[in-house]
Amino acid sequence: MELDTDVLVVIPAYNEADSVGAVVTEVLEAAPKVHVLVVDDASTDTTAILARNAGAQVVTNVFNLGVGGAMRVGFRYAAAKGYRAMIQVDGDGQHDAHDVGRLLEPLDDRPEPMVSIGARFAGQGDYDAPRARRWAMHLLAWYLSRVTHVHLTDVTSGFRAHNRAAIELFARTYPADYLADTVESLVIASEAGGTVVQVPVSMRSRTGGAPSQSPLRAAVYLVRVALMLTVAVFRRRSVRPPTTEAPS
Amino acid sequence: MSGVHIIALISALATLTVIVELSRRRQLREKYAVVWLGVCVVVAVIAIAPGLFNHAAHAMGVISPPDLLTVLAALFLLVVCVYLSWELGRMEDKTRLLAEEVALLRNGIEELRPPDGALANDASGPSDDSEPGS
Numbered sequence: 001m002e003l004d005t006d007v008l009v010v011i012p013a014y015n016e017a018d019s020v021g022a023v024v025t026e027v028l029e030a031a032p033k034v035h036v037l038v039v040d041d042a043s044t045d046t047t048a049i050l051a052r053n054a055g056a057q058v059v060t061n062v063f064n065l066g067v068g069g070a071m072r073v074g075f076r077y078a079a080a081k082g083y084r085a086m087i088q089v090d091g092d093g094q095h096d097a098h099d100v101g102r103l104l105e106p107l108d109d110r111p112e113p114m115v116s117i118g119a120r121f122a123g124q125g126d127y128d129a130p131r132a133r134r135w136a137m138h139l140l141a142w143y144l145s146r147v148t149h150v151h152l153t154d155v156t157s158g159f160r161a162h163n164r165a166a167i168e169l170f171a172r173t174y175p176a177d178y179l180a181d182t183v184e185s186l187v188i189a190s191e192a193g194g195t196v197v198q199v200p201v202s203m204r205s206r207t208g209g210a211p212s213q214s215p216l217r218a219a220v221y222l223v224r225v226a227l228m229l230t231v232a233v234f235r236r237r238s239v240r241p242p243t244t245e246a247p248s
Numbered sequence: 249m250s251g252v253h254i255i256a257l258i259s260a261l262a263t264l265t266v267i268v269e270l271s272r273r274r275q276l277r278e279k280y281a282v283v284w285l286g287v288c289v290v291v292a293v294i295a296i297a298p299g300l301f302n303h304a305a306h307a308m309g310v311i312s313p314p315d316l317l318t319v320l321a322a323l324f325l326l327v328v329c330v331y332l333s334w335e336l337g338r339m340e341d342k343t344r345l346l347a348e349e350v351a352l353l354r355n356g357i358e359e360l361r362p363p364d365g366a367l368a369n370d371a372s373g374p375s376d377d378s379e380p381g382s
Contacts, residue, residue, distance in 0.1 A: 039351075059355040062347045073348050080352070176344060 001107045001163070003031040003100065006084040010074035012067050012158075013091030014041040017050055024054035026097040027089060034100075037077055038091070039070040047091075067158065068181030072174045075162075079171035084109065087161045095159040099201040103161040106197045113166035113194030115186065117152065118159030118201035133218035136225040143229050144186050148196040156182045159201060166194060179224060187232060257295035264288040287324075 001007070009027050013020045024036050038051035040060040048058045059073055071088060078086040085107055089095050099118055107114050137156060144155045156179075162170065169192050175184045186196055267284045270276035294301045294317070305313035 057355070059351050061351045065344060065347060069344060069348065072344075073351050076348060077352060077355070 001085055001104045001109075003034050003104060004084075005033050005035065006082075007031070007034045007104065008074075008078045008081070008083040008086045009034050009036045009089055009100065010071065010078070010086055011036065011038045011051070011056070011089050011091045012041060012070035012074065013038050013043065013047050013051065014064065014067075014070070015043045015045050015047060016091035017043070017045040017047050019093040020047050020091045021050040021054040023089065023091055023093050023097065024051055024056045026093075027100065028055055030097045031100055034087075035083075037074060039073050039077075041065055041067075041070045066176060066178055066181075068174065068176040068178065071181060072170075072176055075167055075171040075174050078167045083167065084164050085161060086167050088158060090158045094203055096202055096204060099159070099199075100161075102201065103159065103199050106199065107161055107163045109164060111165055113169045113189045113192055114163040114197070115166055115189050115194065116161045116197045116199050117154065117157050117186075118161075119152070119154035119157055119198045120201070120203045131218075132215065132222040136218070136222040139222075139229065140183055140225055143232070144183065144196075147187050148190045150196050150198065152186075152196065152198050154198070155186060158182060169194070179221075179228060183228070184232070253295045253298055256291055260288045260291040260295060264292075283328075 009031070011020065011023060011027075016023075020038060024038065027034070027036055036056040038048070038056040038058045040048040040051065040058055042061045042064045048060050052058050059077060061070065061073065065073070074086065074088070085104060087100050087103060089097065089100070095118065103116050103118050106116050137154070140155050141152050145152045166189060169189065170185060173188050175181050175188070177184075189196060263284065267276065267281055267288065271278065271281040301317070302313045305316045308316070310316045
């Protein structure tokens with residue numbers, strides 16, 4: 001799929017005034033034709049103004065909904081406006097906007113959902129994370145590789161592309177909870193008969209904001225991951241038939 | 249009637265009064281009012297006729313009826329708490345959905361508004377679209 005005017009780049013941003021302008025500019029440099037939507041998750045700084053000045057459409061949430069909630073807004077916007085594909089880019093500048101084309105490449109207009117994940121290079125992206133967090137990420141990757149039947153290594157990456165079917169699916173079903181947004185969405189896509197692919201990309205250190213990694217938080221993260229996977233194993237399998245549309 | 253029973257009866261009547269008053273002012277939804285009215289009635293009946301409950305407890309093979317009462321009360325409160333968490337989760341989902349909808353609608357309005365903000369100034373009612381060259 002090509003980077004054209006029917007492709008929407010969604011940037012969820014919460015207090016990213018330091019970086020959001022640069023991210024929008026970079027996306028528009030790398031892909032001048034695409035439309036850019038910044039979902040301002042009720043920032044208290046100038047995120048919305050800077051994003052608009054950089055040339056993005058801005059939707060401002062009434063109160064903070066979290067990344068998952070912001071992405072739900074993005075999916076519903078893309079679904080309502082009829083975009084053919086939607087790419088998610090983090091607002092902190094850790095994703096290289098020049099990779100959006102590579103992310104979009106494997107997608108097509110098939111009626112089943114397709115999600116492509118921009119994953120850090122194996123080895124190269126071995127960034128310095130606490131051990132508990134790395135365990136958690138390995139656990140997640142292992143589980144999702146089983147669910148999706150594709151070898152995945154970086155399932156929490158927020159650098160993703162979705163085809164039209166995935167946009168429509170996630171406009172209704174994208175999970176809003178922290179962590180569930182990135183991980184459970186892949187399970188939902190798989191259960192809907194979709195395809196998940198992984199595209200290697202390079203990651204940079206953030207241009208703004210602080211990384212949310214301390215040993216304690218990493219341990220909490222691991223526990224939450226374990227809990228979530230346990231719930232996921234026992235969750236009722238999808239009962240909706242794959243062909244019918246959900247009630248509007 | 250011993251002191252404990254009088255206290256139980258008074259609390260039941262007090263709760264009953266509060267529940268009735270709250271639903272009369274439409275501060276309490278009927279579905280919740282019904283539950284608490286039921287609890288009041290049960291407590292009042294046990295307070296007035298403790299023999300009835302003791303008899304029932306012994307018939308069930310419980311040696312100490314007050315223990316049965318405590319366990320039942322705890323179980324009931326547990327069910328209420330779980331139900332309320334479930335209800336709260338549903339409300340959060342609905343609130344979230346509304347917030348998303350508001351954000352998208354607000355964006356839609358901004359798109360409709362002309363760039364010079366004429367819509368905001370034009371409060372005099374319907375008129376022609378173009379600004380007269382005054």
